[in-house]
Amino acid sequence: xxxxxxxxxxxxxxxxxxxxxxEAALACARMGLETVIFTVSVDSIALMPCNPNVxxxxxxxxxxxxxxxxxxxxxxxxxxxxxxxMLNISKGPAVHSLxxxxxxxxxxxxxxxxxxxxxxxxxKQTEVCELLAEDMEIKRDNENKTAKKRITGIKTFTGAVxxxxxxxxxxxxxxxxxxxxxxxxxxxGPNGLQAANYLTDSLKELGIEMxxxxxxxxxxxxxxxxxxxxxxxxxxxxxxxxxxxxxxxxDVQIDQVSCWLTYTNEKTHEIIRGNLDRSPIYAxxxxxxxxxxxxxxxxxxxxFADKERHQVFIEPxxxxxxxxxxxxMSSSLPEDVxxxxxxxxxxxxxxxxxxxxxxxxxxxxxxxxxxPTLEFKEIKGLFSAGQFNGSSGYEEAAAQGLIAGMNAAxxxxxxxxxxxxxxxxxxxxxxxxxxxKDNFEPYRMMTSRAEYRLLLRQDNADLRLREKGYMAGLVSxxxxxxxxxxxxxxxxxxxxxxxxxxxxxxxxxxxxxxNGSSTLKTGTNMAELMCRPELSYDILAELDxxxxxxxxxxxxxxxxxxxxxxxxxxxxxxxxxxKKMEKKRIxxxxxxxxxxxxxxxxxxxxxxxxxxxxxxxxxxxxxxxADISVLLVYLEQYNNKK
Numbered sequence: 001x002x003x004x005x006x007x008x009x010x011x012x013x014x015x016x017x018x019x020x021x022x023e024a025a026l027a028c029a030r031m032g033l034e035t036v037i038f039t040v041s042v043d044s045i046a047l048m049p050c051n052p053n054v055x056x057x058x059x060x061x062x063x064x065x066x067x068x069x070x071x072x073x074x075x076x077x078x079x080x081x082x083x084x085x086m087l088n089i090s091k092g093p094a095v096h097s098l099x100x101x102x103x104x105x106x107x108x109x110x111x112x113x114x115x116x117x118x119x120x121x122x123x124k125q126t127e128v129c130e131l132l133a134e135d136m137e138i139k140r141d142n143e144n145k146t147a148k149k150r151i152t153g154i155k156t157f158t159g160a161v162x163x164x165x166x167x168x169x170x171x172x173x174x175x176x177x178x179x180x181x182x183x184x185x186x187x188x189g190p191n192g193l194q195a196a197n198y199l200t201d202s203l204k205e206l207g208i209e210m211x212x213x214x215x216x217x218x219x220x221x222x223x224x225x226x227x228x229x230x231x232x233x234x235x236x237x238x239x240x241x242x243x244x245x246x247x248x249x250x251d252v253q254i255d256q257v258s259c260w261l262t263y264t265n266e267k268t269h270e271i272i273r274g275n276l277d278r279s280p281i282y283a284x285x286x287x288x289x290x291x292x293x294x295x296x297x298x299x300x301x302x303x304f305a306d307k308e309r310h311q312v313f314i315e316p317x318x319x320x321x322x323x324x325x326x327x328x329m330s331s332s333l334p335e336d337v338x339x340x341x342x343x344x345x346x347x348x349x350x351x352x353x354x355x356x357x358x359x360x361x362x363x364x365x366x367x368x369x370x371x372p373t374l375e376f377k378e379i380k381g382l383f384s385a386g387q388f389n390g391s392s393g394y395e396e397a398a399a400q401g402l403i404a405g406m407n408a409a410x411x412x413x414x415x416x417x418x419x420x421x422x423x424x425x426x427x428x429x430x431x432x433x434x435x436x437k438d439n440f441e442p443y444r445m446m447t448s449r450a451e452y453r454l455l456l457r458q459d460n461a462d463l464r465l466r467e468k469g470y471m472a473g474l475v476s477x478x479x480x481x482x483x484x485x486x487x488x489x490x491x492x493x494x495x496x497x498x499x500x501x502x503x504x505x506x507x508x509x510x511x512x513x514x515n516g517s518s519t520l521k522t523g524t525n526m527a528e529l530m531c532r533p534e535l536s537y538d539i540l541a542e543l544d545x546x547x548x549x550x551x552x553x554x555x556x557x558x559x560x561x562x563x564x565x566x567x568x569x570x571x572x573x574x575x576x577x578x579k580k581m582e583k584k585r586i587x588x589x590x591x592x593x594x595x596x597x598x599x600x601x602x603x604x605x606x607x608x609x610x611x612x613x614x615x616x617x618x619x620x621x622x623x624x625x626a627d628i629s630v631l632l633v634y635l636e637q638y639n640n641k642k
Contacts (some may be wrong), residue, residue, distance in 0.1 A: 182334025
């Protein structure tokens with residue numbers, strides 16, 4: 001009797017179970033679609049192969065936004081963190097960012113439990129080798145002869161076929177991965193896990209443009225071999241603020257572990273410089289491009305030769321292990337050089353390495369092949385998220401995974417897909433940068449990338465994005481109504497404070513003097529007083545005797561909205577101008593060869609990128625403001641003819 005091929009049916013197949021894959025699969029399943037998530041190892045679900053932390057500058061914003069849209073990362077880190085800290089509190093609220101050190105094993109275990117108990121979601125440990133697709137239609141023009149295809153399923157290494165309506169690629173750093181530690185090269189994924197060696201060829205056959213990137217991670221050390229007396233102790237915040245808007249703040253007030261700070265020195269740098277010829281990066285062994293904003297220690301020593309020292313953070317990997325993570329010293333140098341280098345750092349003189357530092361190279365895509373919905377332009381039903389899109393970081397991956405998952409589900413359900421633009425969220429900035437700019441290195445989110453960052457604060461992510469999550473079906477009616485109630489309370493309190501007159505009585509003048517504030521020459525209102533840097537909502541309680549108690553998160557919004565009103569109004573005006581350009585849609589069938597006044601470079605770029613709006617077209621490098629003016633005139637004529 002002949003062998004029977006296994007054939008299964010699903011709505012969505014998610015390839016990869018890292019931070020992107022988890023969010024994508026949960027979104028699809030929670031929207032009622034039968035979803036299968038494939039991983040080379042069930043033990044690697046939501047793995048943190050690099051530093052086990054979530055958040056940090058700008059990345060904390062992404063986690064809050066994922067949570068506001070109905071994602072899982074914020075809830076999971078709230079359950080599994082061992083230290084939490086709000087960064088940049090000496091600066092304005094636009095750049096405040098939450099960062100939490102996770103218990104690596106617990107984070108992975110907790111997320112796996114969520115996936116295992118999610119209705120409509122199946123976990124499958126196997127390697128996906130091939131994407132199955134069929135031709136839809138042939139689209140031809142002078143420069144672009146590509147067949148538009150539609151995804152029909154996937155095939156695994158064992159020969160099983162899963163027929164589906166959408167596939168989400170979340171392969172992270174696993175495709176044709178190889179790890180490098182000096183001359184020692186292993187063809188594995190992160191942490192020695194199995195690489196995925198077959199899918200790249202299938203992607204290339206579908207006409208997908210591939211790239212080779214690299215990232216790296218530092219050594220892990222045995223805690224017992226370190227001398228913490230030579231380091232600076234780093235404590236968590238006294239009052240912990242949760243990542244998730246749905247987490248009860250009382251539940252995260254836990255005993256926290258310490259992290260530690262030490263520094264490299266000239267001796268460290270000497271050892272590195274003396275062994276650069278043995279570094280795969282500098283010996284030309286590594287083909288992939290590394291991340292600019294998370295460089296190896298070799299890169300730091302070479303590129304910042306004038307710096308006498310670099311920060312080194314020693315952070316625990318979890319509560320039930322002695323492994324310590326050496327932040328700031330990722331490397332691909334040989335094992336003997338690593339040991340000598342690390343032992344020059346104060347507190348690490350007798351360190352014992354549990355896991356060597358390594359660089360990892362992997363295949364990923366050029367993300368300009370994607371729409372802002374994260375669907376491939378030429379392959380219907382194929383979505384892509386995470387490091388596979390040329391980004392770096394757990395948070396960037398989770399954000400893309402959630403958007404890809406939501407849009408794959410909406411597409412199957414026959415509903416309009418969601419696009420989040422630059423004025424609405426850091427997620428919008430992240431995706432827009434990926435799909436419209438030439439990214440020749442792993443992309444990292446930063447607050448400086450967001451033009452409207454005063455509006456896109458981490459504290460108001462729920463007010464900005466809950467509605468989109470609710471419309472997609474990922475945010476419950478109860479949660480959405482609670483957000484609407486919160487917004488109404490904020491608006492009502494701001495209005496009350498603006499209408500509450502404060503006279504120049506002796507009582508008021510004495511209060512102002514006692515709080516280091518100048519006296520009044522004439523009457524004012526409570527909101528005007530709150531704009532003074534030395535006065536706050538809490539301090540003004542003495543003058544505002546009739547105020548009703550309000551939740552802390554409402555008070556926070558009231559204070560920020562009043563104190564920064566001038567700047568906020570200015571940014572809202574800028575957003576209105578931005579939205580005008582985003583609303584000017586470019587028809588998919590538009591032939592740029594018909595626009596005679598376009599410069600050749602602009603025409604080539606526009607044909608290559610296929611922007612969906614004039615706003616997106618304006619952000620493509622090589623497309624000038626003059627080209628945009630030409631495009632606008634042509635579009636007006638084009639639309640009038642229709």
